[in-house]
Amino acid sequence: MRDFVVVGLSHRTAPVEIRERLAVAPEHLENELRDIAARGNFDEALLISTCNRVELYATSANPSEAIRAARDTLASRLPEATSEDVLYAERGVAVVRHAFRVASSLDSLVVGEPQILGQVKEAFDAARNAGTAGSLLSRCFSQAFSTAKRVRNETGIAEGTVSVSSIACELAKKIFGHLDGRRTLLLGAGEMGEGAARSLRQTGTQLHVLNRSEERALALAESCGGRVVPYERLTTELAEADVVISSTASPKFILTPELMRGVVRSRRHRPLFIIDIAVPRDVDPRVGTMDNLFVYDVDDLQQVAEENLAVRAREAAQAERIVEEEVESFLVWRRSLELAPTIVALRKQFGEVAEEELRRALSRLQNLSQSDRAALEAMSLSLVNKLLHQPMMQLKAGAGEPDGAQMIDTVRRLFALTDDDNAEKEASVEADAEASVTQLAAATASGPTGESK
């Protein structure tokens, strides 16, 4: 019986120094996978590698052996002593649930962050290109993607951003519509401002950096792809910018109401979004009450982040329910793929047809002798057996192949076999799930956002 296994580490179990040792660059994923699949003797293999997790998913007819092999593969690149503590392993249905949760961003450092889905898709594409994703992993991950889509659409888990930089971007978008071609002015070249400026730069705004020390400004502008402007141009730059990020070390307010009144006039009342990251603040609070000037300081942004996180935590519970539903539906599909019930169902269907036809023929042929009837019955029986012989042989032989599940699935669909009669037989996918080596830190809905700050 082929089963799923996963071995890996994530932000829950390992610090970044360990995680980065295992990380695989996207362009090397395919080769790495071929290598792993060949060495570990897995039927299928898929490797997810992001900055927060490295996980090797595999299927194998011998799950315990596969876990050991996967563990060895990953541990070979870790310092000897740490691998026991940081690597977790799962098998059976827990793997499916874990994959669904990862794709839905329920297991992310920042719950609900959107990048993980893309990264999982990349991993899946790599596995397909490398030829290491067979029917089981393919089905599992396609369903993981649809689960993620459902979670995104049906819950508010991705609503509102939770990092200060992306909140700044989000707010800017809500003010200016699109950010393409808008201009960001970075006042002061502190580290905090740099992060926000970088995020805004990525959304397509131009970046001007204005700092008392041109040297520092130059270095920053270079690393972010911006332009340095001399400090004397402050008012002109303020008049031309759309977003101002202020993070100077000045002990007193730089953007005073007097200065800003002139600026507002010369910018003809175009809206200006000012993000004050400096402590002590650079922007006089009175500026925030002026028309068409929107001032947010670091506390405001932080507060928004916390509110959004709280919303996400609430929505995560709903998302976990969706994941459970999807796992359930995956199990139904999985059960239908087992060989024995398929053969039984196939025989039953053919037998029923033969019996029915025999009954109809006999009712028309009234004057048959006892032996004639017996001959007819024997013929119908052997007809069924002969017709089914070759398909049965092929099925039994093919079921052991990596794409055996695919074949069984095709047969079931070809003959419209339902699984009403074998539902009670199988829970074997769920069996042995407790044999996992390390329990995942959060398999349930309990506070998945806890560590994200």
Added chain:
Amino acid sequence: MAGCQRPAAPDYRPKPAYGRLFCGLTHARGDQTKTMKSGLFIATAVLYGIACVLYLTLLTRRSESMRRLPGIVFVSALGAHLAFLTLEGPPPGDIPLADISQILSISSLGIGIAFLLASYRFDVTVLGAFVVPVALMLFLASGLGSSYAPVSPRVESAVLSFHIGANVLGLIAFALAFGAGVAYVLQERLLRRRQLSGLFQRLPSLDVLDTIGLRAVLTGFPLLTFGMVTGTFWLLRADGSEFYVSQLLGLLAWAIFAAVLVLRVAAGWQGRKAALGTIMGFVCTLLVLAGYVVRAAGGSA
């Protein structure tokens, strides 16, 4: 709508009122048509009402699954409305659009269509929460009763039609500007109060709202101006020298919109103040209409 009506002009000849659904039909057109019309009127009103509620729900609650529902209901409301209007058309020989009930009805339909076009162009479906109630209100008011503009034989009917037509188109544009303006004021308030979840997420960006407001007022203002000029012309030709509250309100609305535009263009005035000005201007035009409706429902003002 300033100047399109004067009470008791010397040559005022009362016409049979049709379409007085709430006042009973005096025109003999058969019971069947009457029932059908009332049925369609009620159906349209109910559909508009449901669309209103759905758009408001869209604003307050996220639900991906019913994102298209309000639009579907609203389009069917417009369909019912159109059917109602074809039944309700003026008897041959009458000047189209000379009846306040019809003006309101057509305006409400026009607002609906304009909103659909705008939401298609700008992706601002949520604005339905502000625009569709206006359409519903005008439609309900159209059922209150009809009254005719006192048509003087000395005035070419074409002038009257142009006057009313321009004002109706202007009203439609201002209704859109009003919806965008309300959304702008709301969105700006949320942004200043740092209430950034829920409603804030669903409302469009300030820039888009401001653009819609500006374009709608830019479209509506020349139409209103044309309406004012033709109205005054008509009023003078028809011997009118008295000004009434409606006319004054119409002038006020025109002045407000003029101020909004001039300040926008000359002083770069934009954002909240422009939105508030637009809202005020639209309320004034609504008051002008309300004056006519009251007059229509109550006989004379």
